[in-house]
Amino acid sequence: MTTAPAENTAIHFPEVPADFWERALQATDGCTRPAVLKSPGPSGRLFPVEDVLELGADIINAGDVSLNIDGTLLENPVLPGTPPRTVAEFEQYLADLAAQNDAEAVTYTRDYCLRHSDRVAMMTRAFISGFVDRRGIPAPGINVVYIAGHYQETWIGLHNDWCDTFLVPVHGRKKIMLWEPAYFADAGLEEKAAFNGICFGHLDVSPYATDALVLEAEPGEILFIPENWWHYNQLPAAETSLALSIGVFSNGAPAAAAQPAIKAALQMPQFHRRAQSHPRLPGGVLTSLTEVELPADTEALLRAIRDSLAVQQLTRSTSNGVIGGGGVLREAPALTADSVLRGRRDSPVVLLRTGDDTGLLFTLGAMHRQPDAAQVGGLIEHLATGRPFRLGQAIAEPGHAPAVTGLARSLYERGVADLVA
Incomplete structure (x- = not known):
């Protein structure tokens, strides 16, 4: 490319x-x-x-x-x-x-x-x-x-x-x-x-x-x-x-749209072990299927399918559904705390916090591991507003500057964020 x-x-x-x-x-x-x-x-x-x-x-x-x-x-x-x-x-x-x-x-x-x-x-x-x-x-x-x-x-x-x-x-x-x-x-x-x-x-x-x-x-x-x-x-x-x-x-059936996410969850190794025995359910009158308690491993599989569908939704949203693209478009100049940036509405960025200092970054239809999630969260929030901001406003502590500046540079290079004169 x-x-x-x-x-x-x-x-x-x-x-x-x-x-x-x-x-x-x-x-x-x-x-x-x-x-x-x-x-x-x-x-x-x-x-x-x-x-x-x-x-x-x-x-x-x-x-x-x-x-x-x-x-x-x-x-x-x-x-x-x-x-x-x-x-x-x-x-x-x-x-x-x-x-x-x-x-x-x-x-x-x-x-x-x-x-x-x-x-x-x-x-x-x-x-x-x-x-x-x-x-x-x-x-x-x-x-x-x-x-x-x-x-x-x-x-x-x-x-x-x-x-x-x-x-x-x-x-x-x-x-x-x-x-x-x-x-x-x-x-x-x-x-x-x-x-x-x-x-x-x-x-x-x-x-x-x-x-x-x-x-x-x-x-x-x-x-x-x-x-x-x-x-x-x-x-x-x-x-x-x-x-x-x-x-x-826009003519896709729900079954076809969900199939890749469901397939991804079904291929996870933890769901290929021997299943738990199902408890016998007592007789009686039910008013809802929610009253039926499923085995723990089945519940875990359903949660994994739901999470997989949510990931699919995030990736599609961050690319506007456009198939293809996502690489480097331009070289970034040197960024400082006084650099003014603005996020683009057509290319939203989403950060999913998964641990104390880790996360998943969704942008341009792809998911990336983000090791400094706690440090770059402010940058993602500022980009989401679509309004200009100084990069320094997204740096909560001096030690966060390398992670914030590095991610800002990467997002600029891929066309997700713009520099404002």
Whole structure:
């Protein structure tokens, strides 16, 4: 993963006006209708093209890429040598990719792309934070897909997704035909399983075109597609485009959401020993199952499952549900007691005290052991207010300064705390 320069100006935090999400929810009729939204903030760009091209280069260099040639997914794709890092290089790269594969339409993509860019993950968290405040953290999470290509029609054909989608053009445009979820219910089309939904594949959509809602989005705009709406990208001719698709998966069942936490508790070694014998319960009339006393080892297992679920909730909360990211973004300058910091609402930090001077620190969707929990508690409390504070205010005793300063530096480097001039 890449590390940004030390200067604050090199880090692009999207600035989302206070009323942006109210207007977005109104424009989409509560996330039930497609709409084109203006990107928030004065820059007019949610994701700088340079950062997205760098993300694409990291995806290619890692070999973690899916290549589609004229509608066919290649199992062992061969890509041109040097990944593009400028728009001109990007255009040429796609031309070389098409020529190398004797193809007209080429696309390379990556689901869960944020594992390749802490910077873009941070930008996504900052943008989606207000949406999460209003709609809650989706249980399966928020996944971002990298989409780059030169094509006329959607490479996987007519399809839907089981998520609300914020499609963000970074270079080039998107022109999408959309149909309501029930539109093709009686069309007799063959359904194929897709990664995030159902796909009808490549077919002639002209019989359905007059019923389609057609929306076009360019850089500086965001195309919102509600979950389960059918969509198809169709342009008059092949064009080059680069986009990120932010999928908000709010369709998870409670059983599926809880399964990882329950599985983690069940794998704990203390619950694989021989179980205690269950006492025989007397007959009689019960008014509640709480009157039934369970064996001590069973009660311990239930507590472990509950704790595991709570840990899962904390990790998801501290990342806003965004899957990926969490590494170093920038180098921290020297911090002193007079340094003024402020916590970020989009990246909350939680400290769980587990002993006299130990704890667990939750941040950016991960859990870390915190050996100096008693000393850094004040720092966490100040960050949680979201208001500027002098670092010295978080140092209760002179001996706590190294632990507090060290954690503050680490949180700044990962974009969780900002320095205020």
